[in-house]
Amino acid sequence: MNCNTTQLPYVATGSFSKIVTDYLQQSPSIRPFYQYEPTLQGIKDAILQRQQLPQHRGVLTTALKQQYTGIDTHEAVTNNxxxxxxxxxxxxxxxxxxxxxxxxxxxxxxTLHTVRLAAQLKQDLPQYNFVPVFWIGSEDADLDELGNIWLSGDKLVWDTKQTGAVGRMNTKGLETLVHRIEGELSIQPHGKELVQLLKDCYLNSNDVQTATFKLLNALFGEYGLIVLLPDQADLKRIMLPVFEDDLFNQTPSSIVEKTIERLGENYKVQANPRAINLFYLEGGIRERIEKQGEEWVVVGQDIRFTAASLKQELQEHPERFSPNVILRGIYQETLLPNIAFIGGGGETAYWLELKELLAHYKVSYPVLVLRNSFLIVEEKWEEKIEKLGFGIGDFFQTEQQLLTSLVTRHSNGHLKLENELQAAEELYKRLREKAGHIDETLVPHIEALEIKTLKPLQELEKKMLRAEKKKYENEQHQINAIKAALFPAGGLQERVENFLPYYALWGPAFIRCIYNASLALEQEFVIVHQK
Known part of the structure; x- marks a missing residue:
């Protein structure tokens, strides 16, 4: 599999929010909300701060050894x-x-950006070691988001009635989806090995988080990726002071609300804190905790605590308390000797809300690195794009913009009335000057005549363009087909498609291709020319 690449500035794609593009461009309006620039110097500064703060290496490595028990572990993982x-x-x-x-x-x-950056930093800063970590957010309860994939234009949905944390759900029912995937992809060169991998991971695991752990380990173990399941009592125990402060004093919400007030002056806020930012997690339950009078209740459940019983529950069962998006980051940064976090646009946006929160609890704030984005373009689509006289980067425009550009190019500008419009504007400019010398009250009349003249000319230009577009129906169909293939559902390919078809066709070479194409700190959109 040959993978050549080209790069585009993120802003040129038109697919990323203002808060993200401003962050990448280091806009002064967003600078107060993060601590380090996403540069090598920023990494160095983050290391110096992390060295001065408490470490939980023993707790971390003990938990990891337990989690990897019985897992076929690559030497690179063991070394890390x-x-x-x-x-x-x-x-x-x-x-x-x-x-x-x-x-x-x-x-x-x-995931590949994480291992790529770790490898690059080891080259740049050989006096340190850098270990890539995948933190599985297994306590998320949004099954509508997590329980489906798109395959060949079809939405495959996991039919299950389970509730609560998705990671804790058993994998029953996923065999139906695996069978559907097998029927479609097993004929591909690497289809059978892929289906066997899915069966090994999902159909031989008790729950979804274990299946995800196994799949990540199988795909990325050779790169030394450490996979961590934070939904564990011994790990959450280090967060008891923060959890208790949240439950009894609502300190985190008061801090983040002040940040949001400032951030919201210029940007759309990604995540709003609640008075209490913990869920109660038990069995099929993952529900918010609220304080009502002198008691704490689990919303929608017949579970209530007094102050004393809540403190006892927290001490005896920390695994039953699940941090929401406001507290998840501080949990991660407390447990790990971390210096950089790689996330998408939404994740980057909510991390910008957390700087003062982490500072309050004396927890290190990481360098925020926007995850790599790719557009994979097969050779056949690239050839069609070239025949139309476009570059791949042009296809981030809408179909109508592309067609207008093509028609205008082929008509050599004959559809544009720029000269005529300019001549008319010059004529009325001279008329206004003459009339002004005679009688100033005539000027508004001249301006009204100008509007009446120019508007029909502008409408005529649009009609000429529409008429010419009808002559390019074949090109329009080609443009629509290319857009549908590269931007499914009108969005970025990476936000709709799944890796399965690519892996079935290319096998581990697909992973290697994306790894080699991955940038470290360069922060640009990457187009992969697949041949």
């Missing part, structure tokens, strides 16, 4: 786990919920 005990080792982290079969392509991209 050993490195985590060393004071000069730091982590590069990404995080995602346990979407079935990885969900969307960007799941793969953010």
């Amino acid at each position: 786990m050993a490195l985590l005990d060393k004071e000069n080792t730091f982590t590069i982290t990404t995080a995602h919920q346990p979407a079935i079969f990885t969900g969307h392509l960007y799941f793969i991209y953010k």
Whole structure:
């Protein structure tokens, strides 16, 4: 599999929010909301701060050894786990919920960005070790988002009635989807090995988080990726002071609300805190905790606590308390010797709300690195694009913009009335000047005549363009077909498609291709020319 690449500035794609593009361009309006620039110097500064703060390496490595028990572990993973005990080792982290079969392509991209950045930093800063970590957000309860994938234009949905944390759900019912995938992809060169991998991971695991753990380990173990399941009592115990402060004092919400008030002056806020930012997690329950009078209640459940019983529950069962998006980051940064977080646009946006929160609890704030984004373009589509006289970057425009550009190009500008409009504007300019010398009250009359003259000319130009477009029906169909293939559902490919068809066709070479194409700190959109 040959993978040549070209790059585009993110802003040129028109597919990313203002808060993200301003962050990438280091806009002064957003600078107060993060601590370090996403540069090598920013990494160095983050290391210096992390060295001065408490470490939980023993707790971390003990948990990892337990989690990897019985898992076929690559030597690169074993070596990286050993490195985590060393004071000069730091982590590069990404995080995602346990979407079935990885969900969307960007799941793969953010993972490979993490291992790529860790490898690059080891070259740039050889005095340190850098370990890539995938933090599985297994406590997420949004099954509507996590329980489906798109395959060949069809939405495959996991039919289950389970509730609560998706990671804790058993995998019953996924065999139907695996069978559907097998029927479509097993004929591909690597289809059978892919289907066997899915069966090994999903049909031989008790729950979704274990299946996701196994799949990540199988796909990325050779790159040394450490997969971490934070839904564990011994790990959450280190968060008891923060959890207790949240439950009894609502400190986190008061801090983040002040940040949001400032951030919201210029940007759309990504995540709003609640008075209490913890869920109660038990069995099929993951529901918010609210304070009502002198008691704490689990919303929608017959579960209530007094102050004393809540403190006892927290001490005896920390695994039953699940941090929401406001507290998840501080949990991650407390547990890991982390210096950089790789996330998508939404994740980057909510991390910009957390700087003061982490500072309050004396927890290090990571370098925020926007995850790599890719557009994979097969050779056949590239050839069609070239025949139309476009470049791939042009196809980030709408179909109508592309067609207008093509028609205008072929008509050599004959459809534009720029000269005529300019001549008319010059004529009325002279008329206004003459009339003004005679009688100033005539000027508004001249201006009204100008509007009446120019508007029909502008409408005529549009009609000429529409008439000419009708002559290009074949080209319009080609443009529509290319857009549908490269931008499914009108959005970025990575936000809709799944990695399965690519892996079935190319096997591990697909992973290697994306790894080689991955940028470290360059922060640009990458087009992969697939041949």
